[in-house]
Amino acid sequence: MPIYNVVTALNVVSDEQKASLAADITRIHSEITGAPTSFVHVTFNELSGTNIYSDSVPSQPLLITGITRAGRADREKAELAKAVSSAAAQVTGVPEKRILVVITDHPARFAVERGRILPEPGVEDDWLDEQAKP
Template sequence: MATYSIYHAGISLNTFQKFTLAQEITKIHANVTGAEAYFAQVIFKELDLHDCFIGGVLLDEPHIFLSGQIRNGRSEQIRKQLLVEIEIAIQKITKLTGHQIWAYLDELAPSLMIEYGQILPSVGSDKAWFATLPASIQNKLTRLNS
């Protein structure tokens, strides 16, 4: 339900940093939104520093750009809390400062999203949606959530 794409330029993230960031972002998403952990995905993509521009000027220091896609239907307070907590986690793990981390959230209608072979439920209808999944998928998601 939530896909967080992390584009990093001028900073190499090792496997442990990626794992730790994915774990932290997943935990933050679950804690702040109340959604199950198996609904959060984190994807990493390294960019060449020389392919990034801000204000038409070549980027001259490391940056992380996070683009998050979440289901619509959450309050402004929840969306802000997600952004702030994720930025703090990125700072802690990468040692970058706030001005080097840019984060954005896009909201999508659940009816325009499909995961695990099913159109996604509206916020608050997760349990009913889960019950409609095949047992093999339910077992997989239960393992992911533990």
């Protein structure tokens, strides 16, 4: 379920950097939360320079919103936000002072993936095993 949406201005992040950042976000999310990598989705939205502002002037930040399943400790979500910010800076070359990462969560019972209500954190293997049954 986690959905990470990266918003920035056009041509700030190359296609190669997008692929690398998506891989890093997927790895980081899985390592910190224990969720399977197959659950992680990463999208990129690029806006023209006149459609993204910081401090009321056109800018080129990386704005990363992560939506995860509720039930994780605040410490874990803070660790996740910091690790994603660091990886984004390293991969893209955008300074961390221009990167904003926000992690929000929603109850798993309000999300459907693969046609099924998502499991609570920690019981993903059982959910995946049930999915594999004929």
